[in-house]
Amino acid sequence: MSKAKPALRVALLGCGVVGSQVVRLLREQSDDLAARVGAPLELAGVAVRRLGRKRDTDVDPALLTTDAEALVTRDDVDIVVEVIGGIEPARSLILAAMAHGKSVVSANKALLAEDGATIHRAARENGADLYFEASVAGAIPLLRPLRESLAGDRVRRVLGIVNGTTNYILDKMDSTGASFNDALEEAQALGYAEADPTADVEGFDAAAKAAILAGIAFHSRVTAADVHREGITEITAADVASAKGMGYVIKLLAICARSDDGKTVGVRVHPAMIPRSHPLAGVREAYNAVFVEAESAGRLMFYGAGAGGAPTASAVLGDIVAVARNRIAGTRGPEESTYADLKVHPMGDSVTRYHVSLDVADKPGVLARVAEIFARHDVSIQTVRQEGRGDDAQLVLVTHRASDAALSATIKDLRDLNIVRAVASVMRVEGDDTP
Incomplete structure (x- = not known):
């Protein structure tokens, strides 16, 4: 014995x-x-x-x-x-x-x-x-699969919902039509949100998690300071309703992706519209889910309770x-792997699609002038929808893929047009390439 x-x-x-x-x-x-x-x-x-x-x-x-x-x-x-x-x-x-x-x-x-x-x-x-x-x-087994199970593969992208508080708020806004403040109050009453929810709703919590995920996935050191961060406090019930009408849902996403040439990575946290057919769209209430794309393993999804004692x-x-x-x-687990030493590229180099809502004057030639601004910055428009409202109209445009820098320059010039009363919202669109 x-x-x-x-x-x-x-x-x-x-x-x-x-x-x-x-x-x-x-x-x-x-x-x-x-x-x-x-x-x-x-x-x-x-x-x-x-x-x-x-x-x-x-x-x-x-x-x-x-x-x-x-x-x-x-x-x-x-x-x-x-x-x-x-x-x-x-x-x-x-x-x-x-x-x-x-x-x-x-x-x-x-x-x-x-x-x-x-x-x-x-x-x-x-x-x-x-x-x-x-x-x-x-509770989701995520880091060890990235660090160990996928150690022999090349991860291309990590896309996920990693903050339960914001997911609960956005889910309630989508399912009930509630405002951000009302949904936040409900989350606080149920214990999903802190009395001071800043770390969650402004994206700091998700940004820290994105940095950890990116570091492991891409074998490169990434800090929270490297992560582009936007929260959900500016999301309105109108934004959620507009997305819903187009077959999309808004989620706060952590996105870590290699550039097409494989030489840099982008790490960002921000709200985005994703198709309701996407696996992440069905992640409800305070749950988390992370979608991993690797060259050999293909597409993997990890889902479960993302917080709680x-x-x-x-x-x-x-x-x-x-x-x-x-x-x-008498052994040790794996050490930190940073051999790739990939640099984090600026947000302006990140490429995605965009949903842009403009309040414009309702008169002939408006669409042509707006389209010219998009073309000037090489941002291609995929779809346009216009609704008249007396002397004003709402113009909703969805672009093809473009760099964040190009879209930002486009929005800046649109704000200078006298026919544009306001840029009502700008929302990134993700996940159309993922079944």
Whole structure:
């Protein structure tokens, strides 16, 4: 009979919505986890800001501490799990843990997107594992398939809905005709949106996730600062209704794509219209989904709960098991891969289609003058729809593929036309090339 292996000790940083679920799963699934790992997993301690705070699950008070640095540097700790979020003190604590030979599991998208280079370098220099599946799309197994399963393939594009709050808001606007503010209030009432929803509705959360996805997919270092970001606060009920009338739905998308020559990548987050026939169009409420296109594997879609305590804790536990197995075997997981070193091209070089709505004077020659502006900047018009409204008219144009720079120059010149009362909206159109 083989000798039982000693327990691996886990230090947890944070015991909020996600951390409390990690504690619960470690306790309730201890026997199964031990069988999967090959050794027991024991909770060595839990670092919190306030000891007396009520928590979502019972935690042995003897495990709680406010001295996080002392916890992560203890000799009896093997794995450190960071779910406190933010840049500091998370960065310092992770670096301290790695300097003391601990492997790290993190759900910290903001830190990895802003300063992932420092964290990955520390892991490499100290021979530590760094796993971060829970940092993007909650429970959805996404990063490991990109990092490992598709390591032998060439990823061309990653297109996805990676923020549940904005997807819930846009879905309610589409299904009920609600305004942005009304849909946001409903999301807040249900707990899908924070009291201060800025990180979600302005696209910061999705941009951090896009940077992580792009870095893994294209083997190049990408930071949040490299990501073009637009939020959904300017989306109106009229925009949603117009898209619906054309057979489209509006989603906040994270789009990471290689250029046609393969020498650069574009990484952007913004609202876009996609056909209702597209797989992402059916992603409802607060769910996430990511569409991956690779040369050999073809088109793959990952779908599931993108946030929440239990779903995110599921991803954290998966990483804990992987790290624990590596420690028992004396091996390490894959390191950061940046060999391709592809540069991120400016937003102006990104190419897509556009939906442009103009309020114009309702008189002869207007369409010709507008079309001339588009032609001047080599932006080809695919369809035009005009509706008269007394002395004014609404002109809706959908273009063929054009660069963002060309479209921006077109819009600038349109605003200078005296026959154009207002540029009511400009919306990118994505996904027409994906069945």
